[in-house]
Amino acid sequence: MGRNFLIVTFFMGLFAAMISNCSSRTAGTFRSAGVDMAKPDSTDRISRPAYSSSGRSSSGGSYNDGSTVELQRSDDGHFYADVQVNGSTLHMLVDTGATGIALSRDDARAAGLATSIGMNDVVGEGADGAVHGEYVKLDNVALGGTTATGLEAIVLNGGSQSLLGQEFLAKFDSVEIHGNTMVLK
DSSP: OHHHHHHHHHHHHHHHHHHHHHSOOBTTBEEETTEEESSTTOEEEEEOOOOOOOOOOOSSSEESSSSOEEEEBOTTSOEEEEEEETTEEEEEEEOTTOSSEEEOHHHHHHTTOOOOSSOOEEEEEETTEEEEEEEEEEEEEEETTEEEEEEEEEEESSOSOEEEOHHHHTTSSEEEEETTEEEEO
């Protein structure tokens, strides 16, 4: 039951991200992962459990003191980060509305993850029916100075954009959006 809830929640976030990618900005409102932000200078805060992180900067955003990551909103209204997964740099959509981590086949291959040819496992339900993919465990995920090991993820049979959701974002003390900047502390 818990795994099904996780899967359904994850795909609801993925679906919301895809919908928002298709919609346009209107009247100063941004639509990202199903969240309306009426004022570009408003602050959305998602509290997370305490987690200690330190480290050096890498590409995909600004890193103030090694434990703070600043990402700028892209032209499509979303936030992206270059995330280290199993030692490979993957350009991922940061989706605060997604529960888990989803990798495209190409990104999974780049991260050294083996998947079956057919990937016939049903990992969720989407608007068009069953979503096929495969469950994997990631050895190491790192962004800025924050690192996590042994995280679960899904490799999707279709799609080209990998998603970074709460499975990893929860490792930060806070995730805030200030206008066009996402701050991970």
